[in-house]
Amino acid sequence: MKRIAILGSTGSIGVNTLNVIAAHKDEFRVVGLTANTNTALLDRQVKRFKPKIYCAAQEAGVEGLIEVATHPDVDLVVMAIVGSVSLVPLLEAIKAKKQIALASKEALVSGGEVVMKAAAKNRVKIIPVDSEHSAIFQCINGRPRQEIKKIYLTGTGGPLRKVHKRMFNAFSPEEMARHPKWNMGKKISIDSATLMNKGLEVIEAKWLFGVPLASIEVLIHPEAVIHSMVEFIDGTVIAQLAATDMRLPIQYALSYPKRLPLRFGLELDFKKTNKLTFCQPDSKKFPCFKLAQDAARDGGTFPAVLNASNEETVLSYLDRKISFTAIPRVIEKVLSKHRSKPSPDLGDILEADSWSREEARILCCR
Numbered sequence: 001m002k003r004i005a006i007l008g009s010t011g012s013i014g015v016n017t018l019n020v021i022a023a024h025k026d027e028f029r030v031v032g033l034t035a036n037t038n039t040a041l042l043d044r045q046v047k048r049f050k051p052k053i054y055c056a057a058q059e060a061g062v063e064g065l066i067e068v069a070t071h072p073d074v075d076l077v078v079m080a081i082v083g084s085v086s087l088v089p090l091l092e093a094i095k096a097k098k099q100i101a102l103a104s105k106e107a108l109v110s111g112g113e114v115v116m117k118a119a120a121k122n123r124v125k126i127i128p129v130d131s132e133h134s135a136i137f138q139c140i141n142g143r144p145r146q147e148i149k150k151i152y153l154t155g156t157g158g159p160l161r162k163v164h165k166r167m168f169n170a171f172s173p174e175e176m177a178r179h180p181k182w183n184m185g186k187k188i189s190i191d192s193a194t195l196m197n198k199g200l201e202v203i204e205a206k207w208l209f210g211v212p213l214a215s216i217e218v219l220i221h222p223e224a225v226i227h228s229m230v231e232f233i234d235g236t237v238i239a240q241l242a243a244t245d246m247r248l249p250i251q252y253a254l255s256y257p258k259r260l261p262l263r264f265g266l267e268l269d270f271k272k273t274n275k276l277t278f279c280q281p282d283s284k285k286f287p288c289f290k291l292a293q294d295a296a297r298d299g300g301t302f303p304a305v306l307n308a309s310n311e312e313t314v315l316s317y318l319d320r321k322i323s324f325t326a327i328p329r330v331i332e333k334v335l336s337k338h339r340s341k342p343s344p345d346l347g348d349i350l351e352a353d354s355w356s357r358e359e360a361r362i363l364c365c366r
Contacts, residue, residue, distance in 0.1 A: 002254065005032030005053075005068050005098075007089060008080035010041040012185045013103045013129065013246065017078050018045060020251045023263045028254060032068035034060075036081075057081075062088055069093040076254065078129070079104040082187050083311050084304070084353055087111050091346070094118045101253035103129035105204045106311070110304040111349045112207030127253040128208055132201055134249035135227035135240035136209060143232070145210045152229040152237075153201055154221040156181050157281070158192040161222065165285050169323045176324065181224040181244045190314045191288075194327055195281055199292020200310075203303055206296065213296055218289075219278045225268065226276060243268055287328040291335065300340035301352035308353040309334040312360035322364050334359045 004021065008014045014033075021028040030049040035042035036057045046054050053071050055064035062085070069077050069089045076099040079086050086104035091111075093100060095118065102108070108115055119126055128134050132153050140148065159178060160168060177189040184192070191197035198218050205216050227249075229239040242248050243266040251260060283290040288310070295306040313330045316322045322330065334356050341348045 001029050002027060003029050003031045003073055003075045004078060004254065005034075005051075005071060005074040005076070006030070006078045006080060007032075007034045007065055007069060007086065008036070008078075008082065008104075009033040009045055010035040010038040011080055011082060012188075013080035013250065014078070016246045017080065017250050017254070018049065020247050020254060021049070024251075024255075024260055027260060031073045032071050034065055034068050034081075057085075065089040066092045069098065070096040074098055076101060078250075078254075079107065080129070082106070082185060084110045084307055087115070087349070088346075090115060091118055094122050094124045097122050097124060100124060100126045101129050101250075102126050103250075105130060105133075105200050106307050108204045108207045109200050109307045110353060111344075111346065112203065112303070113343065114346055114349065116207050116210075126208065127256050128204075129246075129249055129253045130201065130204070131242075131244075131246065131249045132228045133205060133208055134252055135242075136205065136230055138240050138252070139228070139230040139238040140209065147232050147234075148209070148211055148215065148230060149233045150231040151205055151209065151211060151216045152231070153198065153205060153216060153218045154224075154226055154228050154278075155192070155195075155198045155201075155218065155281075156222050156224050157220040158195060158197075160193055160286075161220065165325075168325050171324070173318050173320065173324075177318075184246075186318055187311070187314055190317065190327075191310070193324075194288040195286035196288035196292055196310055196327075198281060199289045199296070200307065202292065203296045213293075218281050220281055221276070221278050223273070223276055225273055241268060242266075288331065291328060291331055295335065298340065300342045301344045301348055302335065302338065302340050304344070304349045304352040305335055305338045305340075305356040306331065308356040309360040312357050313364060316361075316364035326364075330360055330363045333363055 033054040077093045078101045080103045084106045087107040231237045295302040309331045313327045
């Protein structure tokens with residue numbers, strides 16, 4: 001029986017993780033839970049799953065997250081915290097040699113080099129939870145990176161794919177947060193609308209799979225049947241197909257290396273899958289995607305600044321302090337003011353993160 005801690009148990013990923021655990025009670029046991037501010041839901045989860053340790057991060061802080069992530073009875077930590085606040089607990093869990101199921105892409109975006117070095121040093125395997133990265137992980141299936149020619153990251157294109165740019169500000173934050181295919185949290189839904197999410201996923205894929213940026217291509221795939229593909233040096237392309245439900249990649253991350261029976265009625269119906277279409281993302285229409293590409297190419301602390309400033313601008317947008325089209329403008333201004341540090345350590349990353357948040361907040365209040 002695998003003993004699980006979930007950091008971010010009241011968010012979308014956390015709730016779905018508990019659904020998977022409840023469907024496989026003979027395979028998993030909940031040892032630790034953390035929430036941020038949703039203590040009412042956390043209380044209900046504690047009563048149902050009876051973990052040994054739990055906390056509300058708003059009260060317990062990073063120290064509380066670390067205590068849960070490194071608890072001696074935990075085998076696997078599900079990192080489902082939104083934002084770069086997940087970076088330090090992730091590193092501490094790795095140092096404690098816990099297996100990691102990673103949904104918090106921001107940790108790898110901000111500190112990918114630091115995280116992957118720590119994972120290699122401590123011989124910790126990081127299993128991706130994001131549907132796209134889970135798909136890539138499954139397609140590669142342990143093959144050496146030298147055999148990988150190209151990774152194709154797919155995405156639906158978000159709620160604005162067919163909307164003209166001049167109409168972007170006509171939608172409310174609530175409308176923007178309604179993803180056409182996936183049921184996600186507000187922040188990641190807005191990232192999907194700006195296509196920042198695809199840019200962040202490119203950076204995450206670079207670190208997870210050890211491939212150069214030139215070998216990663218994003219394809220808009222509105223049907224969301226193929227969750228990503230890998231092309232190998234012999235010309236073979238392997239794709240992973242599944243229903244659009246996060247419980248599937250979550251279950252795989254929890255059960256890895258074995259597979260468990262599907263108990264959610266989510267089989268694909270190929271008779272209803274009439275077509276599969278692909279196109280390139282439009283960087284002019286969605287400038288956040290290009291900002292992410294540029295930050296990935298420039299490296300150093302630029303990805304940390306990109307991620308932190310994006311988090312702050314999205315929060316400001318959700319609070320109706322700025323317009324939707326202001327999001328990339330604020331991020332670009334913060335990036336233009338930053339002096340990057342090459343090969344940053346954890347201190348450099350946290351300093352860049354803090355600085356860029358303050359800069360973004362100032363710009364969002366003007």
